[in-house]
Amino acid sequence: MSSISIETLKEWSKLGHRNSFGESIILLAKERKDVVVVSPDLTTTARLVNFEKEFPDRLFNVGIAEQNMIGFTAGLAREGLMPFAVSIAAFAPMRCAEQMRSMLGYMKLNARVVGIEAGCRFGPLGNTHFAMDDIAVMRSIPNFTVICPADPHEIYKTVFAVAEHEGPVHIRLTGAPGFPLLYPDDFEYEIGKAIEYRPGKDVAIIATGSVLWEGIRAADILEKKGLSVRVIDMHTVKPIDAEMLESVFAENAIIVTVEEHSIIGGLGSAVAEYKAGFKDAPKQIMCGLGDSFRKIGNYEFQMKDNGLVAEDIAAKVERSL
Amino acid sequence: MEYQLKMDKKKLISEIRDKTELMRRDSIEMGYAAGKLGAHFGPALSCLDIVATLYFGVMNHGSENPEMPERDRFVLSKGHACLAYYAALIETGYIPRDMIPQFKGNNSILCGHPSMNMQYGIEVSTGSLGSGFPIACGMAMAAKYKGEAHKVYCIVGDGECNEGIVWEAAINATKFKLNNLIVIVDINGFQLSGTTSKVMPINLNAFWKAAGWKVWHIEDGNDVEEVLQMLTEVKNFASEKPHVILTKTVKGKGISFMENNLKFHAAPINDEQYQQAIEDLNKAEAKRRAQ
Numbered sequence: 168m169s170s171i172s173i174e175t176l177k178e179w180s181k182l183g184h185r186n187s188f189g190e191s192i193i194l195l196a197k198e199r200k201d202v203v204v205v206s207p208d209l210t211t212t213a214r215l216v217n218f219e220k221e222f223p224d225r226l227f228n229v230g231i232a233e234q235n236m237i238g239f240t241a242g243l244a245r246e247g248l249m250p251f252a253v254s255i256a257a258f259a260p261m262r263c264a265e266q267m268r269s270m271l272g273y274m275k276l277n278a279r280v281v282g283i284e285a286g287c288r289f290g291p292l293g294n295t296h297f298a299m300d301d302i303a304v305m306r307s308i309p310n311f312t313v314i315c316p317a318d319p320h321e322i323y324k325t326v327f328a329v330a331e332h333e334g335p336v337h338i339r340l341t342g343a344p345g346f347p348l349l350y351p352d353d354f355e356y357e358i359g360k361a362i363e364y365r366p367g368k369d370v371a372i373i374a375t376g377s378v379l380w381e382g383i384r385a386a387d388i389l390e391k392k393g394l395s396v397r398v399i400d401m402h403t404v405k406p407i408d409a410e411m412l413e414s415v416f417a418e419n420a421i422i423v424t425v426e427e428h429s430i431i432g433g434l435g436s437a438v439a440e441y442k443a444g445f446k447d448a449p450k451q452i453m454c455g456l457g458d459s460f461r462k463i464g465n466y467e468f469q470m471k472d473n474g475l476v477a478e479d480i481a482a483k484v485e486r487s488l
Numbered sequence: 489m490e491y492q493l494k495m496d497k498k499k500l501i502s503e504i505r506d507k508t509e510l511m512r513r514d515s516i517e518m519g520y521a522a523g524k525l526g527a528h529f530g531p532a533l534s535c536l537d538i539v540a541t542l543y544f545g546v547m548n549h550g551s552e553n554p555e556m557p558e559r560d561r562f563v564l565s566k567g568h569a570c571l572a573y574y575a576a577l578i579e580t581g582y583i584p585r586d587m588i589p590q591f592k593g594n595n596s597i598l599c600g601h602p603s604m605n606m607q608y609g610i611e612v613s614t615g616s617l618g619s620g621f622p623i624a625c626g627m628a629m630a631a632k633y634k635g636e637a638h639k640v641y642c643i644v645g646d647g648e649c650n651e652g653i654v655w656e657a658a659i660n661a662t663k664f665k666l667n668n669l670i671v672i673v674d675i676n677g678f679q680l681s682g683t684t685s686k687v688m689p690i691n692l693n694a695f696w697k698a699a700g701w702k703v704w705h706i707e708d709g710n711d712v713e714e715v716l717q718m719l720t721e722v723k724n725f726a727s728e729k730p731h732v733i734l735t736k737t738v739k740g741k742g743i744s745f746m747e748n749n750l751k752f753h754a755a756p757i758n759d760e761q762y763q764q765a766i767e768d769l770n771k772a773e774a775k776r777r778a779q
Contacts, residue, residue, distance in 0.1 A: 203633070227629065227664070235622050235656035242626015245612065248633065250626075266653075269616040270623060274604045 171323055176348050179319035182214075183344035184377065185283050187319040189214030191326040192251060196222055199330060203243060205229060205252040207236045213253045213283050233258050237266035237280070244276035249330060256282025256298030256339060257289065264304050271335040272308040278335050285315070285339040286376070286427030287461060287469040294460045298339075303432020305337040306405045312358060313405040315339045315376035315426075315434075318349040321402060324356035332358055341427050342377030343466050349379060349400075361408040367397030370484055371419035371449075375401045375426050375434045381470070382425045384477030389484055407437045415449070416442065422451040423484055427475060430455040452483050497716075500545055504712045508540045509773050511575035512742050516765045518571055518591035518598070519757060525592045526756030527600075529746050532571035534676035534710070534737040535643055539564075541715045542641055543576040546723065551581035554609045560638045561627055563612045565620025566645035566674060567601040568754070573610075574598055582609030618651030620644070621671065625661045628669040628730075639723065640669045647679030650688045655699060661730040662700030670722055671701075671732045674709065676739035678750050692734055702729040709735035710742075744768050 171194075179187040196202040196218065203225045210219055210228060219226040227243075229236050236252050236259070243250040252259065259280055260267050271278045282301055289296035305313045312334060316322040322340065329336045354362070364379070365386060374382035379400050386396035397419055399411060415422060422442075424435035435453035442448040456473050470476050474483065515536065519527030539562075543549070547560040564573045574591070577583040583598070590596040597608055601615025612627075614620035624642035631638060648654060661669055673696075679687050696703050702725075706718050715735070722731050739753070740746030743765045757765065 224633070229660050230656070230663075232653075232656035232660070234618075234653045235625075235660055238619060238622020238653060238657060239626040239629065239660060242623040242628070243630045243633075244626075245623060246627050246630030246634070248630050265616060266619065266622075269613065269619050273613050 170353055171320070173351055176319050176351065180348040181345060183346060184322060184340040184342040185212070185214040187322040188281060188283070188326065188340060189218060191323045193218050193221055195326050195330055196225060199249060201247065201249040202330065203227065203248050203250050205236050205240045205243070205250050207231055207233050207254050209254060212255070215253065233262040234266050237263045237270055240278045240280070241270035241274065241276055244271070244278040245274065249277060251279045251281055253281040253283065255296065256285035256301050257296045260301050260304045260337065267305070268308045272310045275310045275334050277333065279329050279338060280335070281338045281340065283340050286341045287456065287473070288341065288343055288466045290461070290464050290466055290469040293463055297461055299429040299456045300432065301337070301339055302404055302426070302428045302434065303436070306432060306437065310334050311405065312336045312403065313339065314358065314403050315341065316402055317374070317377055317379040317400050318342070318346065320348065320350040320354070321356065325402070328356060328358050339376065346377045347380050349383070359403045359406050359408060361411040362400040362402070363411070364398040364400050365396070367419070368395040369419065370394055370421045370423060371397040371399060371415045372423045372425060372480070373399045373401050373415070373434065373438060374424070375404055378425050378427045378475055381475060381477045381480060385480035385484070388477055388481040392485070401434060404434050404437055407441060409441060412438060412441050416445050420449055421484065421487060422449050423454060423480060424451060425454045425475070425480060428455055429458060431458055450487065452487055454480050454483065501713050501716060504540055504544045504716065505776065507544050507579050508537050508712060509769065510579050511536055511540055511572065512769055514575035514578050514588060515571040516743070516762065516769070517588050518574060520762045521589045522592040522756070524756050526754060527571055527591070528568040528754045529571065529743070529757070530678065530740040530749070530753045531566060531645065531674070531676065532569040533741045533743060533746065534739045535566070535569050535674040536572040536575065536741070537710045537712050538643060538672055538674065538715055538735065539572045539576045541712055541719060543580055545716045546719045547641065548638065551609060554582060554606050558636070558638055561611055561624070561640040563614065563620040563624040563627070563640065563642040564602060565614055565624065565642050566617070566648050567614030567620060569643070569645070570600070570602050573602055577609045580609070617645070617648045618653040621654055622657035624669060625657050625666060628661070628666040629664055631668055632666070638668070642669065642671045644671055644673050646673055646675040646677065646684050646692065647687070649673065649690055649692060649695070650679070655695070658696065658699035658701065665728050666730045667727050669730045670719070671730070673732060673734050674737050675735055676737045678739045678753060680753060682750070696732045696734070700729060701732045702727050704731060704733040706733055706735040709737035742768065742772060
């Protein structure tokens with residue numbers, strides 16, 4: 168895996184997660200002939216036009232049919248190829264959850280399913296286009312690894328890491344154009360191993376996906392008020408990094424989980440499930456999308472309305488003290 | 489030379505028929521071993537002669553090397569018909585005969601629907617209707633992408649064609665010109681709650697044609713000679729289109745009380761029924777030997 172220039176990363180940061188993925192997969196495909204892409208007629212939306220130009224025989228547009236997309240992907244993977252099926256997160260996994268279970272999870276195939284625009288950035292398009300349940304669905308399917316990268320650099324690292332990984336992977340992408348570059352320098356990335364973004368003693372903010380940025384900003388706010396705040400990038404939600412969690416249980420008094428996903432079944436749930444086995448484990452504040460269909464509105468509105476901006480996260484922590 | 493070929497073909501047909509006899513016995517033994525759990529006898533016996541013809545007369549494969557890269561692939565999309573599949577794998581040596589009593593048993597390899605296991609020649613996990621066929625399409629695509637010459641054979645049920653994903657996959661296969669894919673639709677005329685014509689009438693011929701497939705027909709899918717002839721022709725037919733063979737069969741074929749009897753779509757058999765089934769098989773075999 169070659170390293171990537173800061174100029175490229177800055178450009179991807181401007182363009183958003185779709186371009187970050189669309190360009191990363193080209194770089195991977197240049198290195199590996201077994202990498203192919205399956206698209207349910209989303210080549211333009213998913214910024215795969217450049218991939219298609221470069222590798223016209225390696226992009227399979229299967230039409231608007233997510234269930235068959237997974238079946239076709241399963242067959243490609245069964246024969247030893249490394250397919251990436253790329254859809255809108257609202258439709259894959261939910262439309263094709265059963266196929267992802269029976270075909271990919273059950274047979275432990277080396278297929279990668281990528282959900283773009285997870286969470287609520289498709290806010291103005293309405294609830295049909297929100298993906299607030301995808302982690303919950305995917306976490307419950309055995310053998311699946313679930314990854315939510317936080318910035319352009321982590322998307323790039325994830326794309327290359329999953330190519331070396333055994334078993335099916337779900338990659339959930341968030342981050343609007345202009346999403347910040349949180350890892351400007353090269354960094355150690357390993358699937359299943361959370362990254363301590365910043366050390367801290369009192370509070371541990373554990374975030375997944377691009378909302379890590381709000382977690383970092385919340386830590387800044389709280390630190391100004393005298394708290395020591397640890398920030399953890401839990402890019403892999405499944406398998407969750409038990410070692411990191413145990414360190415948090417031992418060292419931090421309050422846990423804050425932050426995710427652009429329903430508070431049911433996502434990162435917060437995964438942490439709480441693991442925590443259930445520990446006596447005197449820290450209190451947990453869950454920040455995520457509430458259990459209701461959302462109001463219509465742009466990304467900024469959605470993040471505020473769901474209490475996912477740094478100021479809200481920090482205020483919740485303060486209230487709990 | 490031609491005479492010799494004809495003789496060889498006759499011999500081959502006879503050999504496949506021998507295998508179907510053994511496979512019907514294996515299927516009954518497995519289903520009986522499952523006791524009260526029962527088995528999907530009807531849908532297995534309808535496609536058993538097709539499975540046998542594929543394994544003993546058409547496909548390139550070998551149990552001594554189950555993962556041989558150039559093997560033809562077989563996907564049983566109607567996974568509930570696994571008795572016929574397991575029986576073929578027993579008679580070809582992939583599955584040891586002594587595993588027969590393990591059908592549907594605790595922690596058994598022989599699930600009620602096939603679970604991928606190449607050690608035993610089980611190519612793909614199926615059972616959720618409409619899942620095997622799209623996978624077979626992806627496998628055929630991968631073969632084309634890699635420039636491999638093997639074929640992918642896939643048996644789909646007529647009831648299974650209710651599933652929307654079947655048609656998503658069908659148009660997709662046409663788009664990608666998967667002419668290395670041969671689908672056989674087992675038209676036994678029944679599905680879980682009744683005849684296919686009552687539950688969900690579909691003009692399969694029109695649908696497959698509209699999806700862009702080269703459509704072939706077998707009048708009697710339980711006649712090894714007809715099945716072999718058709719599969720051999722289709723296998724060697726040059727076409728850009730994927731192939732589908734619409735095959736009329738008899739549900740529960742070969743067991744008197746199971747034939748066209750929806751009750752034995754999935755059911756247990758008691759001792760008496762088991763004896764009757766064995767008697768039916770004995771009689772049919774004796775009749776064939778006498779001819």
